[in-house]
Amino acid sequence: MSFKSDIEIAQEATLQDIREIGKKLGLVEDDIELYGKYKAKVDYNLLKQGKTGKQAKLILVSAINPTPAGEGKTTTTIGTSDALSRLGNKTIVALREPSLGPVFGVKGGAAGGGYAQVVPMEDINLHFTGDFHAIGAANNLLAAMLDNHMNHGNLLGIDNRKITWRRVVDMNDRQLRNIVNGMGGKGNGIPREDGFDITVASEVMAAFCLASDIVDLKERLGNIIVAYTKDDRPITAKDLNAHGAMAALLKDALKPNLVQTLEGTPAFVHGGPFANIAHGCNSVIATKMAMHFADYVVTEAGFGADLGAEKFLDIKCRKSGLKPDAVIIVATVRALKYNGGVPKDQLSQENLEALENGLPNLLKHVENITKVFKLPAVVAINRFPLDTEAELELVRSKCKELGVNVALSEVWAKGGEGGEELAKEVLRLTEEESQLEYVYALDMPIAEKIKAIATKIYGASGVDFTPATLKEIDKLEKLGFGNLPICMAKTQYSLSDNPKLLGRPEGFNITVRQIKVSAGAGFIVALTGEVMTMPGLPKVPSAERIDVDEKGTISGLF
Numbered sequence: 039m040s041f042k043s044d045i046e047i048a049q050e051a052t053l054q055d056i057r058e059i060g061k062k063l064g065l066v067e068d069d070i071e072l073y074g075k076y077k078a079k080v081d082y083n084l085l086k087q088g089k090t091g092k093q094a095k096l097i098l099v100s101a102i103n104p105t106p107a108g109e110g111k112t113t114t115t116i117g118t119s120d121a122l123s124r125l126g127n128k129t130i131v132a133l134r135e136p137s138l139g140p141v142f143g144v145k146g147g148a149a150g151g152g153y154a155q156v157v158p159m160e161d162i163n164l165h166f167t168g169d170f171h172a173i174g175a176a177n178n179l180l181a182a183m184l185d186n187h188m189n190h191g192n193l194l195g196i197d198n199r200k201i202t203w204r205r206v207v208d209m210n211d212r213q214l215r216n217i218v219n220g221m222g223g224k225g226n227g228i229p230r231e232d233g234f235d236i237t238v239a240s241e242v243m244a245a246f247c248l249a250s251d252i253v254d255l256k257e258r259l260g261n262i263i264v265a266y267t268k269d270d271r272p273i274t275a276k277d278l279n280a281h282g283a284m285a286a287l288l289k290d291a292l293k294p295n296l297v298q299t300l301e302g303t304p305a306f307v308h309g310g311p312f313a314n315i316a317h318g319c320n321s322v323i324a325t326k327m328a329m330h331f332a333d334y335v336v337t338e339a340g341f342g343a344d345l346g347a348e349k350f351l352d353i354k355c356r357k358s359g360l361k362p363d364a365v366i367i368v369a370t371v372r373a374l375k376y377n378g379g380v381p382k383d384q385l386s387q388e389n390l391e392a393l394e395n396g397l398p399n400l401l402k403h404v405e406n407i408t409k410v411f412k413l414p415a416v417v418a419i420n421r422f423p424l425d426t427e428a429e430l431e432l433v434r435s436k437c438k439e440l441g442v443n444v445a446l447s448e449v450w451a452k453g454g455e456g457g458e459e460l461a462k463e464v465l466r467l468t469e470e471e472s473q474l475e476y477v478y479a480l481d482m483p484i485a486e487k488i489k490a491i492a493t494k495i496y497g498a499s500g501v502d503f504t505p506a507t508l509k510e511i512d513k514l515e516k517l518g519f520g521n522l523p524i525c526m527a528k529t530q531y532s533l534s535d536n537p538k539l540l541g542r543p544e545g546f547n548i549t550v551r552q553i554k555v556s557a558g559a560g561f562i563v564a565l566t567g568e569v570m571t572m573p574g575l576p577k578v579p580s581a582e583r584i585d586v587d588e589k590g591t592i593s594g595l596f
Contacts, residue, residue: 044151044596048159051300059298063331073167076158079293082323085330094329095468098362099338100347102400104530106382107372110420114368117154117449119336120301121457130332134310134320136163137238139210142581152450156297156305160592170208170237172291176284177206177242183280184264188228194273196265198230203264208237212574235571239315244559247309247321256285262558294324301454313340314530315571317349322358341530343403348495351411352476353523353561361474364467365407365415369400371425377540386424393429397436398542404440406495412475414467418447418460480521484511487524488564492548496533502549510553519555527565535567
């Protein structure tokens with residue numbers, strides 16, 4: 039049997055004019071800025087117009103730790119929104135924008151899959167409306183102004199060895215992780231060690247996604263710490279008078295992007311920080327815009343619930359006042375068997391023993407959502423054709439022991455129709471009363487907040503801090519940053535900081551090797567294990583399969 043690729047399905051779809059999608063939200067043409075026939079930006083100032091009627095319900099989609107077998111979290115997010123629409127509900131899906139790094143690296147396209155996609159998928163996966171380019175330009179403008187200040191006398195007394203701001207590019211390029219620049223003589227700047235991060239890991243991206251409007255964004259940009267003086271006084275973007283120009287570069291990018299699913303459900307796709315090295319959620323503005331115009335909003339947080347969902351709840355919700363009414367945790371039988379020790383090439387065979395060994399990974403994420411955060415949850419099994427009834431029943435029975443139902447999702451093959459079982463369970467859960475609880479209190483010491491995440495969410499026995507990290511924690515607390523939330527940078531493949539420890543590991547410690555403040559975003563970043571802020575391309579990158587023909591038709595984006 040041959041299957042159509044995601045891009046073939048998307049290219050065969052008949053899209054609605056984006057103005058018609060806007061009409062579903064009550065928007066007139068003057069409310070949107072057209073980027074062709076199928077994309078538009080929406081002015082966030084529309085949030086200031088009063089909304090009457092019931093408060094929108096927010097549904098968060100997360101997953102088990104990702105595996106090479108794939109989980110389909112974005113596909114499930116989109117398919118659930120289409121299913122809710124099919125059931126007669128005014129629904130919007132709110133997603134992150136894909137980074138070019140994964141698009142050309144391992145994952146290929148990142149706009150959903152099968153018959154549950156946001157479109158136009160080629161545009162969304164590539165340059166889209168230019169938001170990432172604007173974020174990269176703002177980041178690199180700040181870097182240029184910092185080095186320019188150093189070159190013209192360094193009136194602020196910056197210590198050349200204590201510059202923390204790095205340049206960015208939206209591409210997986212390991213060659214740029216660590217560089218020396220300013221070479222070639224006095225006219226070319228002051229030589230120093232430097233490096234690049236991927237754009238989605240930039241603090242500008244984080245501040246952008248957490249800002250409430252342009253004024254708030256400009257203040258956040260001004261608070262970004264770029265360096266320290268010899269006596270450890272922080273130097274900010276505001277000290278360099280860079281924040282105004284940076285905000286000007288981001289003025290239009292801050293407006294959420296409106297597109298549609300294959301079934302015509304409106305979609306806000308905006309912002310895109312990674313969840314393993316940043317906070318992993320789409321913009322607060324886009325989520326609130328969606329809740330302003332719809333009755334049900336389905337959004338996702340990156341990677342597994344230990345990373346994306348934890349940060350969505352402990353950082354994004356805490357800072358914005360948002361609270362999910364229900365959580366979907368996506369898993370596949372194949373991925374759970376992989377967690378149970380089955381090689382990738384044998385995942386299609388029934389193996390109840392391996393499935394039972396892998397299930398604790400899913401159950402830990404379920405416990406975190408329902409027992410730690412105290413939110414109602416449903417497990418969505420993204421069904422594959424060779425999943426057996428015995429395997430599905432084993433997942434159901436184990437989840438039932440935790441008081442959580444399991445719903446099958448077949449949205450990849452059937453679109454919204456294949457998600458109606460899941461959507462009906464979600465509708466039921468959103469009517470339950472719940473009160474979000476956080477993992478830690480903000481007034482706890484930084485080290486104790488990190489320990490709370492590691493022990494409660496990851497299941498670690500404790501945390502090991504390097505001596506340099508302990509020294510930096512002490513400095514940050516003395517500078518007044520001790521009351522900020524924590525953004526953990528950790529491998530996505532394991533609950534631990536070792537990507538090879540699958541399932542639900544026990545008896546391990548998390549090692550924090552570095553800590554830094556993102557004062558503009560408003561959180562402390564703790565880097566663990568060997569996680570990097572600039573990924574590299576694999577041996578055979580997805581870019582080798584991507585092409586364009588003489589008609590301009592793109593292929594290879596999965």
